[in-house]
Amino acid sequence: MAKIEDxxxxxxxxxxxxxxxxxLxxxxxxxxxxxxxxxxxxxxEAEEIAQDTFIKVFRSLEKFKGESKFSTWVYKITYNTCLDSLKKSKREKKTSYIEDFSEHQVKELESVLDTIDEKERNQVIQDCLEELPNDEAFLLTLYYFDDQSVDEISKVMNNSVSNIKVKLFRTRxxxxxxxxxxxxPEIVEYYESERR
Structure with missing residues (x-):
């Protein structure tokens, strides 16, 4: 039976x-x-934000015009509710010092990740996401785990598509x-030696 539309x-x-x-x-x-x-x-706090999000969704349901997918609209409300919560608590996760990486190095690391089994890879990525600032972890979660397009993410995060592409590249x-x-280290070394 097909899923009934939102x-x-x-x-x-x-x-x-x-x-x-x-x-819903x-x-x-x-x-x-x-x-x-x-x-x-x-x-x-995440549970509280989820409850607040659904209250906001319910109260403003008549404002949903269907110009984007309903899920995109819910993402946007979730994102804004999170931002409000972070402003209230005035805390932000620490930002790691990150050295510059070339696109080639990014692709190499993604290839290394492809050699790891999916469950382990997802756990490694989840752990690493915790070291990123909140908005960047959110961006990568939308893109990689929720398969949202750059266009949909731009609507959720209230940014232009080109700005999201730049943020996505830098965050990757x-x-x-x-x-x-x-x-x-031996996985990385093994992969790099295979490429020589």
């Missing part, structure tokens, strides 16, 4: 059936929580630097 449930809610909102919450709760956790890195370089430090 718009169907939105219409039910707008026509006086608030119980239909449960389906079930559909997006994991995504919202995961994104919030990437930004605030505190489970309780930072992630590559962190990965290089974290990956077992």
């Amino acid at each position: 718009q169907h449930y939105i219409n039910l809610i707008l026509n006086g059936n608030p119980n239909a909102f449960t389906t 919450v079930d559909r997006y709760k994991d995504m919202v929580y995961t994104l919030a956790l990437k930004m605030v890195t505190n489970k309780e 370089k930072k992630l590559a630097s962190i990965l290089k430090e974290r990956l077992e």
Whole structure:
């Protein structure tokens, strides 16, 4: 059975059936929580942000015009709710010192990651994301784990497509630097020796 479109449930809610909102919450709760956790890195705070996000989504549902996907709209509300929370607590994760990496080095490290099994690779990337500033971890989560396009991310983060491309490139370089430090040196050495 095909998944019923989000718009169907939105219409039910707008026509006086608030119980239909449960389906939308079930559909997006994991995504919202995961994104919030990437930004605030505190489970309780992420749960609070997820609740606030769904309250905002419910209250402003009539403002959703369908100009973008519903998931993109929910991402945007999640992102803005996270930013509000970070401003309130006036804290930001520490930024790692990152050396400059060439595009070639970034591609090499991504190739090394391809040699690791998927579960281990995802865990390595998740661990490294924690060392990035909140907005950069959020950006990479949208792009790599949630398969959002650059266009969709630009709507979520209120930035131009070209700006998102630049941020994505720079953030990938930072992630590559962190990965290089974290990956077992012999894996990197093995791969580099194979390339010679």
